[in-house]
Amino acid sequence: MAFRTVAICGVGLIGGSFGLALRKAGFSGEILGVSSPGTIAEAVRMQAIDRGTTLEEALKLADLIYLSQPIPAILDCLPLLDAAKPTALITDAGSTKAVIVDRARRPARKAQFLGGHPMAGKEVRGVAAAEAGLFAGRSYFLTPEQAPEIETESASELRYWLDAFQCNVHCAAPDQHDRIVAYTSHLAQLASTALAGAIANKLGVETAIPGAGPGLIDMSRLAMSSYDLWSEILVTNSKQIDIALGDFIEVLTQIRASMPNNLENQFKTASSFAKSLRNG
Amino acid sequence: MAFRTVAICGVGLIGGSFGLALRKAGFSGEILGVSSPGTIAEAVRMQAIDRGTTLEEALKLADLIYLSQPIPAILDCLPLLDAAKPTALITDAGSTKAVIVDRARRPARKAQFLGGHPMAGKEVRGVAAAEAGLFAGRSYFLTPEQAPEIETESASELRYWLDAFQCNVHCAAPDQHDRIVAYTSHLAQLASTALAGAIANKLGVETAIPGAGPGLIDMSRLAMSSYDLWSEILVTNSKQIDIALGDFIEVLTQIRASMPNNLENQFKTASSFAKSLRNG
Numbered sequence: 001m002a003f004r005t006v007a008i009c010g011v012g013l014i015g016g017s018f019g020l021a022l023r024k025a026g027f028s029g030e031i032l033g034v035s036s037p038g039t040i041a042e043a044v045r046m047q048a049i050d051r052g053t054t055l056e057e058a059l060k061l062a063d064l065i066y067l068s069q070p071i072p073a074i075l076d077c078l079p080l081l082d083a084a085k086p087t088a089l090i091t092d093a094g095s096t097k098a099v100i101v102d103r104a105r106r107p108a109r110k111a112q113f114l115g116g117h118p119m120a121g122k123e124v125r126g127v128a129a130a131e132a133g134l135f136a137g138r139s140y141f142l143t144p145e146q147a148p149e150i151e152t153e154s155a156s157e158l159r160y161w162l163d164a165f166q167c168n169v170h171c172a173a174p175d176q177h178d179r180i181v182a183y184t185s186h187l188a189q190l191a192s193t194a195l196a197g198a199i200a201n202k203l204g205v206e207t208a209i210p211g212a213g214p215g216l217i218d219m220s221r222l223a224m225s226s227y228d229l230w231s232e233i234l235v236t237n238s239k240q241i242d243i244a245l246g247d248f249i250e251v252l253t254q255i256r257a258s259m260p261n262n263l264e265n266q267f268k269t270a271s272s273f274a275k276s277l278r279n280g
Numbered sequence: 281m282a283f284r285t286v287a288i289c290g291v292g293l294i295g296g297s298f299g300l301a302l303r304k305a306g307f308s309g310e311i312l313g314v315s316s317p318g319t320i321a322e323a324v325r326m327q328a329i330d331r332g333t334t335l336e337e338a339l340k341l342a343d344l345i346y347l348s349q350p351i352p353a354i355l356d357c358l359p360l361l362d363a364a365k366p367t368a369l370i371t372d373a374g375s376t377k378a379v380i381v382d383r384a385r386r387p388a389r390k391a392q393f394l395g396g397h398p399m400a401g402k403e404v405r406g407v408a409a410a411e412a413g414l415f416a417g418r419s420y421f422l423t424p425e426q427a428p429e430i431e432t433e434s435a436s437e438l439r440y441w442l443d444a445f446q447c448n449v450h451c452a453a454p455d456q457h458d459r460i461v462a463y464t465s466h467l468a469q470l471a472s473t474a475l476a477g478a479i480a481n482k483l484g485v486e487t488a489i490p491g492a493g494p495g496l497i498d499m500s501r502l503a504m505s506s507y508d509l510w511s512e513i514l515v516t517n518s519k520q521i522d523i524a525l526g527d528f529i530e531v532l533t534q535i536r537a538s539m540p541n542n543l544e545n546q547f548k549t550a551s552s553f554a555k556s557l558r559n560g
Binding site for chain 1: 452504
């Protein structure tokens with residue numbers, strides 16, 4: 001084990017949970033946090049990090065640098081990471097990968113960068129909601145541009161810890177990751193937003209409430225997501241999301257044209273897929 | 281209280297739960313069931329009904345006739361109800377109302393018909409899944425064509441029992457009911473089916489599984505619904521569903537055109553609506 005010092009940049013829900021998960025899994029080195037003073041105080045109190053420091057000092061000390069800020073802050077941070085130790089591993093937790101991995105390609109930097117994306121979250125943000133078990137049972141994407149990147153010594157150690165967190169680690173190229181989540185995450189979000197919006201506009205809340213059963217409650221949960229979080233995802237994965245939205249509109253248009261009969265195959269395909277997700 | 285004998289036609293999840301809820305709420309008269317022999321045996325064992333009988337005998341005895349079969353069976357049954365006692369109240373639990381209420385308008389029948397729709401259900405069907413608390417906390421639509429229909433003595437007694445079940449009773453004309461559920465229930469179902477279908481077709485199950493977080497799990501639950509149940513809903517509410525699907529496609533098309541920026545208002549409207557559903 002070569003990670004003696006870990007630096008978490010952006011100690012929110014994900015970063016704080018990463019620190020707590022490391023400790024729970026037996027990591028005995030120092031965990032540094034780079035975040036606002038209030039967040040640092042709360043994260044230290046929760047034992048998600050040992051102490052706060054500046055990015056400059058963190059880069060001097062850290063063997064693993066974990067970027068868990070919002071995507072714009074990750075992008076701003078990348079050029080500064082040229083100062084990381086040559087043996088360090090830098091990874092991030094951004095929800096889209098192609099733009100970040102592209103900008104992370106910097107000849108001036110010796111340290112390896114390996115993109116990542118934990119498929120974990122909560123409706124509440126901030127370090128106060130962090131927990132050691134946040135990643136357990138969830139997918140965790142690592143996004144090498146070339147397969148050998150995940151075989152380096154430090155990448156193997158990162159995978160060791162992710163395994164210890166009981167994540168399901170999946171490797172995919174950045175573009176492939178972004179294509180997958182465009183459908184499974186971003187399209188699902190926009191479908192919920194559009195459904196809630198269409199009902200709000202056409203029925204209004206007062207009329208809709210009596211008709212809202214458990215199905216609509218499920219289908220409208222994602223609609224409560226914050227635009228602040230989503231705007232950066234939409235901007236950095238717009239091409240893939242456009243394709244996914246087009247496919248979804250096409251399927252809906254086919255369903256509309258087939259109505260009211262001839263939908264047996266659509267129901268069967270959808271049902272079989274939904275059941276596989278639960279058994280997969 | 282004038283209901284001394286209740287007949288439940290179609291003793292499945294809804295009909296069986298109606299019988300159990302009546303008993304739990306203190307109904308002391310006889311509860312008859314008209315259903316297949318196997319279902320009758322199970323329903324008697326569960327004490328959802330007292331005994332099985334023929335429709336003919338049920339119509340001679342019943343003060344309240346509760347139609348909880350699939351919609352096609354309800355429609356087939358309606359002409360036979362001309363033989364109901366003149367003082368009886370007939371109500372149904374079909375998921376769409378305009379077609380049923382229209383066909384229930386029969387000059388030859390003396391007994392009052394008042395359409396109904398409990399917004400309750402489960403993923404499992406059949407009387408074995410019935411429970412006395414199925415309707416508690418759920419909306420229950422009554423769909424008079426004219427307001428005075430819900431003020432009759434027998435309609436008031438039905439409302440007494442629904443209140444005792446802790447339903448939220450809402451009155452709406454049949455067309456208005458069908459318009460509401462076209463958005464809140466039928467569109468939500470088709471959105472889930474279309475989303476699961478689009479992802480299944482474009483990514484395939486194996487590729488999608490690593491990207492499936494809790495959001496997609498929520499959004500794909502309805503996709504597991506049975507086509508057998510839904511085909512009759514789609515057929516009997518096709519016009520309203522067509523309008524709702526058109527509105528949904530329009531909102532998605534607007535979102536696609538606004539991508540990746542300019543979606544703040546859509547997120548705000550949707551979020552506010554989704555939160556109101558939960559507080560309403």
